[in-house]
Amino acid sequence: MKLSDFVVREAISVDLESTTKPEVVREVARGLLTAGLLSEEDFESVIKAILSREELGSTGIGQGVAVPHTRHPSAQRLLGAVALSRKGVEFAALDGEPVYVFFLLISPPNQPGDHLRALENITRHLKDENFVNLLRQSKTPAQVWDLILEAEQGMMLGR
Template sequence: MKLTEFVIKEAILPTLKATSKEAVIREMVASLKASGTISAEHEEAVIAAILKREELGSTGIGNGVAVPHTKHASVEKLSATVAISQAGVDFASLDGEDVFILFMVVSPPDRPGDHLRGLENISRHLRSPDFCKFLRQSSNTVDIWDLLVERDESERES
């Protein structure tokens, strides 16, 4: 599974404006809505589902990264977006550090395998210090998308 198969290019947020955990989640879900991935009628329900998941334990996995996620019947397929915060956000991360890179994943409840494969794919890439460094340096959607394409291609070659 490639990043570019489920990250919605039109939903990428290269300069996140939000500065709190809930506001970040709202801004990212709004970007998925604006891209047509999530309907306006389901926006608040998806936000609530992600916030509920965060109550179980922060998806701030450390090293300046968070991967908020949920399963929701309003999406037809595994969908994700990427957001970059220049200032950093307190996401109650496992290491106590602010988050700068966020991948949000929303998938249909009847496709748990896709959900897990998507999260695994994202976390595998996020273990690369270079990938994270280049993501943080990206200042626009094209740069972020090109980086995702490059990662997909390098994975295919290995």
């Protein structure tokens, strides 16, 4: 499974305005709504599910990265959105540092294996310091998408 299998190109944002965890989750998920992959009727329920997951423990994994996620019955397939914050957001990350890179994942409840594989894939890429640094430097959604494709091909520097 590759990032490009579930990251929705139209749901990439490089200039988050939000400054709190609930606002960030809402803003990032809105990209999937705008792309037509979440319905207006299900939007609030998805937000609530993601924030409920956050109450179990922050998905801020450290190094300026967070991976908010949930399984939700409205998802017909794995859905991923990527967002960058220039200012950084207090997200209760494990290292106590602000978060600049967000990978949001929503998956159907009946596909727990795919959900875990997607999380593993995201985490593997986000442990690559070079990938994260280049991601943070991206100025456009197209640059983020190109970086994702390049990382999948193993063409990142240092590999």
